[in-house]
Amino acid sequence: MTCLVFALTALAMLPVLSRGEETNLMARPMPAPKPALKYQLLPELAELNPGNAAQNYLKCFMEQRNFFFGKEAVADRARYQTMPLAELPVNKLRDYGGYALRQADWAARLDAVDWQNLQRIQHGGLGMLQEELGPLQVLVAALRVRFRAEVAERRFDDAIRTAKTLFALSRHLGEHPTEVANLVGLWAAHVSLLTLEEMMQQPGCPNLYWALTDLPCPLVDLRKGVQGERMLMAAELRPLCDAAPMTEAELEGFLSRLSGVLSFAREQSGRPPRSLRNALQARAKDPENVRAARRRLVESGCAEDRLKQFPPLQIILLDEKHQYEVQRDERMKLLNLPAWQIESMAGSEEHISREDRLLADLLPHMIKLRMAQAQLEQQVAVLRLVEALRLYAAEHEGKLPAKLSDIPVPLPADPVTGKPFPYTVDGATARIHGSRKPSADRAVHYSITIRN
Secondary structure: OHHHHHHHHHHHHHHHHOOOOEEEEEEOOOOOOOOOOOOOOOOOHHHOEEEEHHHHHHHHHOOOHHHHHOHHHHHHHHHHHHOOHHHOOHHHHOOOOHHHHHHHHHHHOEEEOOOOOHHHHHHOOOOOOOOOHHHHHHHHHHHHHHHHHHHHOOOHHHHHHHHHHHHHHHHHHOOOOOHHHHHHHHHHHHHHHHHHHHHHOOOOOOOOHHHHHOOOOOOOOOHHHHHHHHHHHHHHHOOOOOOOOOOHHHHHHHHHHHHHHHHHHHHHOOOOOOOHHHHHHHHHOOHHHHHHHHHHHHHOOOOHHHHOOOOHHHHHHHHHHHHHHHHHHHHHOOOOOOHHHHHHHHOOHHHOOOOOOOOHHHOOOHHHHHHHHHHHHHHHHHHHHHHHHHHHHHHOOOOOOOOHHHOOOOOOOOOOOOOOOOEEEEOOEEEEEOOOOOOOOOOOEEEEEEOO
């Protein structure tokens, strides 16, 4: 159930991936650098070395426990992530993290990532630990402090080096075969973009329009994590046999573990407890219910003669497993659709009755996951627009365009809707509003004032 704890915690973290309040930016005109890709936000091929990034991220913690986990260090790090840039003790933070964070820079510039847990996930279950994820969140926080200190001192080349490390780590977490690691990757990219946003407001900050445009989309993939969760659930249900009749003891052992997992899931989601055994026993004693379940299993490809040998409870459980797999795939098939299409096809995930299906509490929250990813894409897109405004102002005596179509560079659509961002301008201030879907917790809104 430990994996389930991490997943539920990460889902609770999703609303912070975007903000509903309006963000006020003070930006200065700045033309594009020459060459255009002088600055990039991910390590280039020329920077890479052979090696496994995953192992080397974890080497950051060797003999560095006091820096990462000491009580005073943790309290300072929390303050340094939120205090205004002007108040950061930059002299104290110069070379923050020392060798430990330079090791992270090295890891981010290795040419492969293998988390070396594929077989564990294939044969594990929902109780499998992902011990590396807690420390990696601490590593992200430490890198963000160094990033902010470099921005505060306007050491932009150093700051961009740290941004590359953070975005590379985010993408590497997208290669981890668990959903919770992918969510940590989304969070890491989000907080990195918040610091990049601070940097773009500093005098002399280079224009990053083409650097942001060069970022891959999606920045953090969810595919491997979703497939990993599918394997974890398959391992959890593997003791439910479909090849031979199960004994009472085997069914009881399976139900005991499953009851614990489902009860914990309901408790963590704030739902009332539910008597799994009573519900199953009532259904197993209903001959019509058993016949209907057997018929559905035959239609799904199970041999009817073999099913007739199975006890009623096994029939009901196998039918529930099949129904879970059908509903799971109905959600998973939507993962790579554009955000503005996914809800129109799926409707609300809550429309599926959790009381009717035994395993409904363990279905993936696909719409919420995909919208969190789309909100990160929206955050990148809005920052591209901010930099496009700085480009335009640099060529038009500090003035903003009357409409976005006046800007000569390609502009992104809102990834949440597929439509252009609403844009208004009032003198030296422009407003850009990210659209919001019902399943999205919030959306990004920016007020950009050009200061010459």
